[in-house]
Structures are given as structure tokens and as C-alpha cells.
Amino acid sequence: MRTAYSVETVRAAERALMARLPDGALMQRAAAGLAAACADLLRRSGRVYGSRVVLLVGSGDNGGDALYAGARLARRGAGVRALLTAPDRAHEGGVAALRAAGGRVDGADRVSTDLIGRVDLVVDGITGIGGRGGLREGAATLVRALEATGAPIVAVDLPSGVEADTGEVLGDAVRADATVTFGTYKPGLLIDPAADRAGALHLVDIGLDDELPGVPDLEALQYADVAALLPVPASESDKYRRGVVGIVAGSARYPGAAVLAVGGALRGGAGAVRYVGPGADAVIARHPETLVHSGPPSKAGRVQAWVVGPGLGDGTAAVSAVADVLAADVPVLVDADGLRLLDASVVRARTAPTLLTPHAGEAAALLGVPREEVEAGRLAAVRELAARYRSTVLLKGSTTLVATDTEHTPVRVNPTGTSWLATAGSGDVLSGLTGSLLAAGLGPRDAASVGAHLHGLAARHASDGGPVAAQDVADAIPAAWRDVRA
Structure with a gap:
């Protein structure tokens, strides 16, 4: 598991x-790793x-x-040139070490960028984890x-100009090809x-x-973590012992949502799926x-969820x-129109668990703020939603976040997915899949985390670098499941 502090x-x-x-040993460890x-990277090219x-x-x-x-x-023969954005406050020992090794040191304000010449690698050490706000104008220009x-x-440690x-x-902020971070990940990474x-x-x-506390601020599940959470039927299991998930979805205008949500649920580990709604004919046909x-x-x-x-x-x-479902004494996942x-x-x-799964626009409506505010501050938004609604919240997006209203519980971030997943109906598949995991016995935080992980992996399998449709994602869930288990 990746953890961030x-x-x-x-x-x-x-x-x-x-x-x-x-004195200085910690910096030397960091410098050696960097x-x-x-x-x-230089050897690769x-x-x-x-x-x-x-x-x-x-x-x-x-x-x-x-x-x-x-x-x-x-000292290994590279031609190294340091451009100091704050020459009077540069690390004196580091400057001396570079000069002693044959490197060149200049003030950034004295260097014409069009005369720098050939560059094979740029190392961004402008601001550290304590930096606030974007880059100053001179640094941004450099x-x-x-970059050009x-x-x-x-x-x-992290790209200069981003909030750790x-x-x-x-x-303005650096767009890095790689980030070398020290000791632990930082949430902004x-x-x-x-x-x-x-x-x-x-x-x-x-x-x-050994110096970090046991509970991080953020965590990201890896394959082994997800595999340990996947529900696996025992020899005495039947479809009802494995869990039954109920799906209330679709309408005359959107019958496909019912088909996709049911499709995700059928592949999510529960033993059976009950569908309630006007899309029964379309669901049964598929x-x-x-x-x-x-x-x-x-x-x-x-139903169990x-x-x-x-x-x-x-x-x-x-x-x-929606009111009828929320009155049930079982876990409930609420998505989209719900x-x-x-x-x-x-x-x-x-008193039973509730899991809300908004995208940024829906989260903004629930919080009463502009969508741009949610997109810019996703961590604050998911934490506020969980606290305000006393629920577990899965905030969908380029990085999916899962937060609970329980104090001192790390927010989870999902590392899987592809930009091709931004397609109509993919969220319906995720809802069905995650609801099935709830019915199979996972708690809302684990169900949301595992569902997002499998959903992202399924999209990678289905896409393979090209466009993908929501039904393709649903069909690829078993392959993603096997991938994790393997």
C-alpha cells in the first residue's frame, strides 16, 4: 500500500x-537517491x-x-550547471560541493535562456514541500x-508550484516527467x-x-491489498449467502443506465441481482x-445492499x-440522479451505511459551491462531503478519492484508470460493481476502494490504449479481477 503524509x-x-x-546525513541520503x-534516466537515452x-x-x-x-x-562526468533562483539564499554546502566536483553555478537572473544550449536533463529543485502558491514570475519563465x-x-520531492x-x-507549476520523493509520498503527488x-x-x-505515525493522511491500495479484500465464495456458498444486490436505475429516457448498472453488479461478487424499475425488458434482454x-x-x-x-x-x-431505498436498513449506494x-x-x-458516488459537478451541487472549486480542491471537497452527509463518499474523477466521516481515517486514492474512462455510462457500471461488493459483505470504504480499483483496471484492459465504451468496461471486470488475484 502506498501511504502519504x-x-x-x-x-x-x-x-x-x-x-x-x-549533521547533513539526511540530505546526503536524499541526494544519493536523487x-x-x-x-x-540519462542512461536510458x-x-x-x-x-x-x-x-x-x-x-x-x-x-x-x-x-x-x-x-x-x-563526478561521473556529466556537465552540470546550476541556475540559482535565489543566489543569496542558496544552500552553501551544496554550492561548494557542486563547484568542487567541476559543476558551474550561475544566478538565474544573469542567464539568457536562449544561450543555455543543449540540455539532456533538468532537475527541478526550486521549491520544496513547504512551498505555497505558484512559481514566481522569473522562475516560471525559466x-x-x-520545458521548450x-x-x-x-x-x-514534488514539482515546484504545486501544493504538497x-x-x-x-x-504556474513545473510539469515533471518524474518525481523523486523522499521518505514517504506526499498527498499532492x-x-x-x-x-x-x-x-x-x-x-x-x-x-x-520508524518516525512516521501509524495512520497516514492518504493511502492507495495496490494489487495485494485489493486481492485480500475480494469476496471469494466458500464451498458451502449459494447465491443468497454470497449476497443479493438491488438495483434501482433507469427510466424511459435512460434505459441503458439500468442495463449498465446491472451489468456491473453481475460481475461484482454478489450472488444475485434484483432489478427494480421501468427498464426490466431491456435488462432481461441483456x-x-x-x-x-x-x-x-x-x-x-x-437484498443485502x-x-x-x-x-x-x-x-x-x-x-x-430514492426515499424508499434510503428507508431500508441495509447499505445503500446513491449515484447520479439519486x-x-x-x-x-x-x-x-x-444507521445503516450510506455510500455517495458523485462526480465533480454533483459534488459541487451537494456542497453548494462552483464545480471549479471541487476540481481544484478535490481532497477538501471529499472530506467535507463525508462529514456533512455522515457518509462514505467516492468522488469520481481523474483521481478517485474515497473518504469517510470517521475521524483519523485516511482518505483513499485510486491509482488505476485511463482517460478513456471518461465516457457515458461508465459511472453506472462503477455503481453496480461497487453495490455488488457491498452486498457481498465489504464495508462501504472497502467496497468503494475495491470497486474503483477494479473499474479502472477493467477500463485499461478494455481500452488497451484506444477508445472504450461503458459496456466494454463491464465485460472486462472479470479479467481485471483475475489480474488482481494473480
Whole structure:
């Protein structure tokens, strides 16, 4: 499992570790890991000896890491040039080490970017995890000029200009091809829009683990974590012991939503799917194994979890269906139209688990804020939604986040998916899949996390680099499941 910690927690851990180490040892560990990662990138496109490396160096320890790493590269025959954005506040030991190794040091304001010449690698050490706001104008201009060279950019700890704790990008920021981070991941490396600027992530062990608390701020499940959570039927299982999920979805206008939600549910681990709604004919035509009922949901038969909302519309029948489902004493997943029709006070009063699965626009409506605010601050939005509705919330998007209203519980971020997943109906498949996991016995946080992980993997399988339709994603869920188990 990948875990991420806030800047405050990382700083405290670093102070505790430095108190037990010789002076400067922690920075040397970081610099050694950074230099190794840079050398590896240079070898992929040529070699370290004779390569041209430009260091963008700010003040403080982040710049020191870059300078000491540059010194190591210079000693291996690379031509290293450091451009100091704050010459009077640059790390003195790092500057001296680079010069001693044969590197060149210049003030960034004294260098004409069109005379830099050939560049094989750029190392971004302008700001560290304590930086706030976007890059200053001079640094932003320098970054744009070096980006134009086409040379790969390696960020030190995180791309300069992004917010380490939130993943926000509040101005100009570096877009890195790779980020070498130290000790632990930072939330901004895993959450968009900042994560989109981090590139490939390389974690360097600097001995911080023993100083970090047991509960991180953020976590991302990996294959082994998901495999351990997948429901597997026992030898004595039957379809009812495996769980029955109820789907309330679709309308005369959107019958396909019912088909897609049921399709996701049938592949999600539950033993049976009950469908309630006007799309029964379309559902049975596509999925004849489905149990159908004309409604209301409370009369459809026993279920272990409900999914309500995809393609439901906003008529009186839809309003009644949402209210009926929320009155049930089983876990309920609310998606799409169901989010517009729910009564917030009813959701907060429920004793059985509730899982809300909005995209950014729906989350904005639930919070009463502009969509842009949610997209810019996804971590704050998902936490606020979970607290306000006393529910588990899966916030869909380029990085899917899962938060609960339980204090000191890490937010989960899903690392799988593809941009081709932004297609009509994919959310309906996710709702059915996740609801099935709820019915199979997973708690709402685990069901949401596993559902998002499998959904993203299924999209990768179905897409294989090309366009994908929602039904393709549903059909690829078994392959994703096998992939995780393997």
C-alpha cells in the first residue's frame, strides 16, 4: 500500500531522524537517491558521462538536495550547471560541493535562456514541500524555457508550484516527467491536478519509516491489498449467502443506465441481482439472469445492499424510489440522479451505511459551491462531503478519492484508470460493481476502494490504449479481477 503524509508530519519525522544522525546525513541520503534516479534516466537515452544537466535551484534544503545530487553526477562526468533562483539564499554546502566536483553555478537572473544550449536533463529543485502558491514570475519563465528544450524534467520531492498537502495548483507549476520523493509520498503527488504534473514517482528510502505515525493522511491500495479484500465464495456458498444486490436505475429516457448498472453488479461478487424499475425488458434482454420486480423497492424481496440513482430521472416515481431505498436498513449506494433527489437529513439520520458516488459537478451541487472549486480542491471537497452527509463518499474523477466521516481515517486514492474512462455510462457500471461488493459483505470504504480499483483496471484492459465504451468496461471486470488475484 502506498501511504502519504502531510507536510507537518513529514517535517516532524525528519527532525526526529536528524537528531539521531550526523549533521547533513539526511540530505546526503536524499541526494544519493536523487542522483541515482537521474543517472538511470540519462542512461536510458544515452549515458551519464558527457550529458548536460541543468539544476533549477531555489533556497533551502530542496535546493541543497539538487546541488548535492548534481555534484554526484558531475563526478561521473556529466556537465552540470546550476541556475540559482535565489543566489543569496542558496544552500552553501551544496554550492561548494557542486563547484568542487567541476559543476558551474550561475544566478538565474544573469542567464539568457536562449544561450543555455543543449540540455539532456533538468532537475527541478526550486521549491520544496513547504512551498505555497505558484512559481514566481522569473522562475516560471525559466521553467517554460527549459520545458521548450524537450529535455526530461525530474522534480525533487514534488514539482515546484504545486501544493504538497492538497494536490492543488494555484498558479504556474513545473510539469515533471518524474518525481523523486523522499521518505514517504506526499498527498499532492497522488491527487490531481498536482498528480498530473508529477510524472512517474520514485520513492527514496531515507530511514523515515520508524518516525512516521501509524495512520497516514492518504493511502492507495495496490494489487495485494485489493486481492485480500475480494469476496471469494466458500464451498458451502449459494447465491443468497454470497449476497443479493438491488438495483434501482433507469427510466424511459435512460434505459441503458439500468442495463449498465446491472451489468456491473453481475460481475461484482454478489450472488444475485434484483432489478427494480421501468427498464426490466431491456435488462432481461441483456442479462437474463437478473431478478426483476416492478416495485416499489421495499416489496422486491430481500437484498443485502441497494444501488439507487443511475438514469432514474426526476419524476415523482424516482423521488419515491430514492426515499424508499434510503428507508431500508441495509447499505445503500446513491449515484447520479439519486444524489439530486436525496434528503440530506434522511441520509444523516441513517444507521445503516450510506455510500455517495458523485462526480465533480454533483459534488459541487451537494456542497453548494462552483464545480471549479471541487476540481481544484478535490481532497477538501471529499472530506467535507463525508462529514456533512455522515457518509462514505467516492468522488469520481481523474483521481478517485474515497473518504469517510470517521475521524483519523485516511482518505483513499485510486491509482488505476485511463482517460478513456471518461465516457457515458461508465459511472453506472462503477455503481453496480461497487453495490455488488457491498452486498457481498465489504464495508462501504472497502467496497468503494475495491470497486474503483477494479473499474479502472477493467477500463485499461478494455481500452488497451484506444477508445472504450461503458459496456466494454463491464465485460472486462472479470479479467481485471483475475489480474488482481494473480
